[in-house]
Amino acid sequence: MFSTFPGHIKFTDEKTGAGRMAGVSFGGTVKRICIDLIPEAEAGDYILSRAGFALCVIDKEESKRTAAAAKEIEIKFRTENGEIL
Amino acid sequence: MNFLHDYRDIDRARTIAAAAASRSKHSWKIMDASGSHAANLIKFGLDKIISERINIVYGPGSPLCMAPVEVIDKAISAASENHLTVAAAEEMTLVPGSRHNLKSMKYTGCDIETVASAVEALQLAEKEPQKKIIFLNAGFENDAAVTACVLQIAEERELKNFTVLCSHLRYSAGLSEVMRKKRLEIHGIIANGDVSAVTGTAGLKRIASDYRIPVVISGSEPVDMVHAIYLLIMQLEEGGCDVVNQYSRCVKEEGNKKAAEAIDKVYAVTDMNWRGIGRLPASGYSLKQDFGRYDAEKVFKLKYTLPEESIFCIAGKIHTGTKRPEECTAFGKLCTFEHPIGAPMALPDGACAAVYNFLSRKKNN
Numbered sequence A: 001m002f003s004t005f006p007g008h009i010k011f012t013d014e015k016t017g018a019g020r021m022a023g024v025s026f027g028g029t030v031k032r033i034c035i036d037l038i039p040e041a042e043a044g045d046y047i048l049s050r051a052g053f054a055l056c057v058i059d060k061e062e063s064k065r066t067a068a069a070a071k072e073i074e075i076k077f078r079t080e081n082g083e084i085l
Numbered sequence B: 001m002n003f004l005h006d007y008r009d010i011d012r013a014r015t016i017a018a019a020a021a022s023r024s025k026h027s028w029k030i031m032d033a034s035g036s037h038a039a040n041l042i043k044f045g046l047d048k049i050i051s052e053r054i055n056i057v058y059g060p061g062s063p064l065c066m067a068p069v070e071v072i073d074k075a076i077s078a079a080s081e082n083h084l085t086v087a088a089a090e091e092m093t094l095v096p097g098s099r100h101n102l103k104s105m106k107y108t109g110c111d112i113e114t115v116a117s118a119v120e121a122l123q124l125a126e127k128e129p130q131k132k133i134i135f136l137n138a139g140f141e142n143d144a145a146v147t148a149c150v151l152q153i154a155e156e157r158e159l160k161n162f163t164v165l166c167s168h169l170r171y172s173a174g175l176s177e178v179m180r181k182k183r184l185e186i187h188g189i190i191a192n193g194d195v196s197a198v199t200g201t202a203g204l205k206r207i208a209s210d211y212r213i214p215v216v217i218s219g220s221e222p223v224d225m226v227h228a229i230y231l232l233i234m235q236l237e238e239g240g241c242d243v244v245n246q247y248s249r250c251v252k253e254e255g256n257k258k259a260a261e262a263i264d265k266v267y268a269v270t271d272m273n274w275r276g277i278g279r280l281p282a283s284g285y286s287l288k289q290d291f292g293r294y295d296a297e298k299v300f301k302l303k304y305t306l307p308e309e310s311i312f313c314i315a316g317k318i319h320t321g322t323k324r325p326e327e328c329t330a331f332g333k334l335c336t337f338e339h340p341i342g343a344p345m346a347l348p349d350g351a352c353a354a355v356y357n358f359l360s361r362k363k364n365n
Helices: A060-080 B002-008 B010-023 B037-043 B046-050 B069-080 B102-106 B118-127 B141-156 B171-182 B193-199 B202-211 B222-238 B257-266 B289-294 B351-364
Strands: A004-012 A021-026 A029-034 A046-050 A053-057 B028-033 B054-058 B085-088 B112-114 B133-139 B162-169 B188-192 B215-218 B243-245 B267-274 B278-287
Touching (some): A029 A053, A029 B118, A053 B141, A053 B193, A060 B010, B046 B054, B046 B222, B069 B085, B069 B133, B118 B133, B133 B141, B141 B162, B141 B193, B141 B257, B141 B289, B162 B267, B171 B193, B171 B267, B171 B278, B188 B193, B188 B202, B188 B222, B193 B202, B193 B215, B193 B257, B202 B215, B215 B222, B222 B243, B257 B267, B278 B289
Parallel strands (some): B028 B054, B133 B162, B215 B243
Antiparallel strands (some): A004 A021, A004 A046, A021 A029, A046 A053, B162 B278, B267 B278
């Protein structure tokens, strides 16, 4: 079993067919990741990578929505407890 | 990645954990079937904040802790008796077989290669054509999709010295069987988001509807984990039993169709042993006949004796939420992180290792 990491696609190979690769940055270190499972991926996308394969494109808008919802819970709770007035 | 900062804010995670605890008006027993999340909650001290009214028990969510003993025994047999090269992830080499793990076999001279990715295993086969490489992989659908892809690449590149030994499990089908077979008394489930990114939400919807319990699909960052618990508590307090997708940035309702196609092309559904739990119907995958030439077990006729799980390890009870690691008689005595006897202690993200390491740190402070 391998771990799952989010990464940022910097470039994709022109080659088509099995084993198409992309250069993906993980905190600044660029590694070659196979994008056979997400052929629609392109440079600029964020992806979830496992064992050298990209499993999905991370939806940036959904990410912002979820982060905002979590922040709202935090603010509401802090306000209820008198931390934020 | 900038947007991840929001999900790694530990102060925010602590506040949301406290909010979850305060919203919980009843005592709830929830199952963490998300793999390493419970271990991460312990690591960040979040479990203590939410533990007053919310009892988090471990579920069968850690792919390596569920890997059957026999797949490790077969890999050891391949390396020690057939003198083949076994390529596997570092963590995979720590998983106990009946008597040894792959890491200990490496020290006896067996050719065990640790690889950082499945692609590296393929490259190893291309670089060293004189070696016969067996890629060992386990896990749920997200790992099954990777193995399926690797096989399709090996087929296109006509690699003759590459085979796989895999024991892939079907997450929702297995979880549902565990619920049924063990008659688990739990109120809600935190589900594995990385697996759901491949499978989608249909299997979990069946569990929510069959057992009338809420399920929240969670990401693996600290804020994700407590946010998922918060959403589960809100559902429990309101009497809901739906599937809520906290990890919508990665999980779509339909999952990854390309991955599902790869899985369908390469595997047939089969009964599978889940470590400590037993054989569950239609809970795993075996390679289809079309891919028989890549099936290491068949190609090399791997021999192994009847697999034995340690009589001291209660992993099955821990992964069905009926016992906690501290309740195991071997915990911290016969079984330690330095000398583990069971998979949940051997793996850094395992339930026993997380509790053991937390207690050790506490003792040392």
